[in-house]
Amino acid sequence: MSPMINIPSAQDLVRRALASPPSWARQPLQDWHDTLPFEKQAFVTEEHWKGMDALEVFRVVGVCHPGYVGKTWLDLLTGGQRMRQNLARLDENPDYYQPGGLRESNSGIDFLTLDGLRFYVGNNGLHRTCIARFLGDLPAGVPRLLSPVEITHYQVDYAFYGLYRRALDFIQENHLAIRLEPIRQPVGRDDGEGWKTDHFHTAIVWYDLSDRRPAKVVELDYHHFIDRLVRLESHTLKAKLLKPLGWVGRWMRRQRGRP
Structure with missing residues (x-):
């Protein structure tokens, strides 16, 4: 004592x-x-x-x-x-x-x-x-x-959270019509005398608002989210690189149309 x-x-x-x-x-x-x-x-x-x-x-x-x-x-x-x-x-x-x-x-x-x-x-x-x-x-x-x-x-799942922050920054910087909503759902509990551990599953709901039709919605876990984000980054950056070439193409077509 x-x-x-x-x-x-x-x-x-x-x-x-x-x-x-x-x-x-x-x-x-x-x-x-x-x-x-x-x-x-x-x-x-x-x-x-x-x-x-x-x-x-x-x-x-x-x-x-x-x-x-x-x-x-x-x-x-x-x-x-x-x-x-x-x-x-x-x-x-x-x-x-x-x-x-x-x-x-x-x-x-x-x-x-x-x-x-x-x-x-x-x-x-x-x-x-x-x-x-x-x-x-x-x-x-x-x-x-x-x-x-x-x-x-x-x-905290810091890897998933960091990926989510990366996606938000990319969407904002490129003015993309996409909204992300993280959600979590309980999936189980372990417990005993004087203790308990609650387990949760995290996912991100991806809303594609790029056209006037109803938003395309998909729920993604970590692995599917990173795949979709990498494709988005690649597509967006490629479009940025090709944008100046589009102006050159229009100029060349105008030149060909002259007598």
Whole structure:
């Protein structure tokens, strides 16, 4: 059993933080939606969730809540919307931040990650994570591990996403009448006690709007999409090369028509 740690009062914690802020205290909270923007979400092929995980508190770099993006950890400690209530709970129940304290209270803290290295607070736990960071920076040796917490790890098909971005840029640069819509569909789930992994299939719907008839629509997986894109690039570039020759041909026909 881990030894009990002397947890400072909320007032003492804030006083120490203001008097001598840690080097990370003025780091701004990053935006989860910059890490996984809307257009990238269709390329998530796996969502792995664990309900009884542990996380080193200093690996948390950001948040989902737009109201806190860009604020620093010190801003949050001294002016977070629910920080006063959470600091009061620190005084009421300092054992919450002891080893196993979260387990006794069913914390509900959840984190999101793409790379398994940088974590973002999801729907719950930002203020408590902030308190835990400042506690963990004290020389008293307060544990830096939050446990148990929920963690969702997203796996992105970056090869398919990069191909999609390449296609969008090519279509825009060449003013082509084509619209692309990435979609994903669930294809299965693996699960066990305290964990689950959802699997998804990504495809891109290709809308050809080049004539006045109803759009030609085709749904493409990765391999069929790259084949179609390569053909489009080749055809478009060839047409560009032949365009000046068309002007020469028209000029020669006019010359032949003269008496």
